[in-house]
Amino acid sequence: MPTIKPFKAIRATPEKAAHVISRTYQDYGPEELEALLKFNPFSFLHILNPGYKYSHEITGEERFNLVRNRFLEFREENHLLQESVPAFYLYENKDPHHEYTGIIAAASVEDYQSNRIKKHEDTLSHKEVLFKEYLKIVGFNAEPVLLTYKDDDVIENITEQIKKSLPAYHFSTTDFNSHKIWTVTDPDLIASIQKIFANKEHLYIADGHHRSSSSSLLAQEMGEKHDSYNYFMSFLISESQLNIYEFNRLVKDLNGHSKESFLMQLDQYFRIQNRGLEIYKPSKKHHFSMYLDGDFYSLYLRKGLHRIKNALDDLDTQMLYDLVLQPILGIADLRNEGRIDYSYGKSDLLVMKSKIDQGEYAVGFGLFPATVEQMKSIADADLRMPPKSTFIRPKLPSGLIIYEFENE
Template sequence: MIVRPFKALRPTKDMVSKIAAKPYDVVTEEQAREVAKNNPYTFYKVSRPEINFEHSADTHDPKVLETGRKHLEWLKEQGFMFVEDKPAFYIYQQQWRDHVQTGIFATFSVDEYIENKIKKHELTRKDKEDERALHVKVVKAHTGPVFLMYKSQPEIDHLIMKHATGEPEYDYTDESGVRHIVWVLKDENEINKIAEAFKNVEAFYIADGHHRAAAAVRAAIDFRNENPNYTGEEEFNYFLAALFPHNQLKILDYNRVVKDLNGNSEEEFIKKVSEKFDVTPIDGVYKPESKHTIGMYLNKKWYKLVPKTGTYDENDVIASLDVSILQNNLLAPILGIENPRTDKRIDFVGGILGIEELIRLVDSGSFKVAFAMYPTSIDDLLKVSDEGKIMPPKSTWFEPKLKSGIVVHLI
């Protein structure tokens, strides 16, 4: 596999905490606007250029995207960001609560994505691909890193970890309590050792950022069509990502809340659920403790749900996921939610918000019932990807998230 150094456009030390921002797709337009009110340097002005307008603007409009490019140029012109003098790898460590993960910012091959050597587990939406591909083309940069992982190999892990020492280039803690530390690696011998080691790796896996990856590839194909004599070395043939060993990553639960019981009384609903699950009332709060345990919160009461024998095929990696078991045995047949991607009666709550958010949503009357899930495992995700299958929607919530704006890949 190809892991390629690049000359990043990146903030000066004193500006990184002001510029860096969450991924564009985990904040709403209003949240991004709120940050920008107090912070004129925020990278949201690049990644969410609609906030550069007083009212909502069409993110498919090149004129809107052009303001993102101009903000990036302004950050560079004012000396808040600069271009690295030579190609580098950027060792990236995140510390959150008791969790630490150490990886590498680099660029990755569009062709290896096309050849499915960079494996996916999620469907992408064409409209979102269109928007982000246009963003790449207008801004002429990959502004948000794709989140990649590889199956851990001690010798490769060590090659990266040995550079996560000494005085870092960046070291700051963000508004979510995540500490971001970056070391810049420019030594050509050390860069070559890392690049050579990865050549023996069979595949990379997308953990998060499927739309960012697909959009980078779409933009690259357009650039190639516009430049038929391309050599393959142009920057548009590679996209920005952060790569981590799989055994350092953390998936949180991705929970569900539903607005009504589909015409059932609470008694009827629990009776129907009991046909497919062993239902146990719980005193106090219940958080699933293992795979194939699901928490249900209804009318200020918690229940433990355990799927009965025969409700799923343990040998089918997709069917045996807890999110599939819930969907196939409860959400679809009892609550009538056939397509959770499009049904307005269901919403999804990332585990970062905690069980308390499920209780709040139901107790507020906004939703009738909540389901607390046990996190999907990294091993299940790798297996799904290796089998070329697709995870059900909202199966994984990786935390901590990668920051955008720490390094930018210019095209």
């Protein structure tokens, strides 16, 4: 019986909303980031990148404190206002290729800890602790955890009824996205939505494992100060609306292998084809792309040589770990290993090639995306995907709806 509750969001004033919201900070290249910070004084990026004000790169606790200061300044200057009563928030986004609608609410840390909110992916421990400290100091969360559930006609009917009313926001952004938000404050409607989700056996984390685990750590430390620490902001969306993409892997060295000996080791489990400069992107499960020493390769799993005992064994990121990363490249602890990195994006294989050509990494692997069914099967079996196994959209803009922690 998962618990969700309304909360008093902090959000941009309607006339500034299109200027305030931003993509995730890591999505911006240096030139685009510089332009937005220079020419848009309302951008939430000024909060996330407080050192820009002083033309100085700031990290760690010093940065966290300045993020808090910029956030308070935005509130003092009335760029951001707080809701007067607790609410759920229905959010609709349309871009040239996708459309999705979901409910922004506060989800229970206790449900996360008791597995009523199911996980499917391992997290990186240093990121959990770092983001917990970030949340503790800045006092707010601007990016919700993406929770998903099996498509539900009753929820869909309720959202369609809400959409018939006038939205609190309706604006478009320069990336051709249309944004609408409806505030849901009617007590009877809130109770109905809560009852529907309380009758579900489970919710699933689609995206935001680090955010939810960090929120759990924060609740253990701060939960007695105020009940707001015992919840985290979530975006609840039906599973048919999810789009899952791959995270690729880059490794800094070959663990003492020569190129030739490394390829011979791979040959035990894979049919290998050198494709030269032809960019190969996997088109099905158990096919992998590899870039090594100036050439792309396709790696096809040899049938019958890898035993699949459960849903996790069938997952490509786990298979890559079991057959390549751990036994050949010597990467045992994915949560803490510094020799491996992860990347995603529309041109990711080209980015991977560039980083390897420049000597930052020795080898890179491209994967085929996991499916919603794989994700749920692994979560239902209480198993964990390796870190960074899925890159899932939708991703809500930062600063659209903000969850602030309170202190008594």
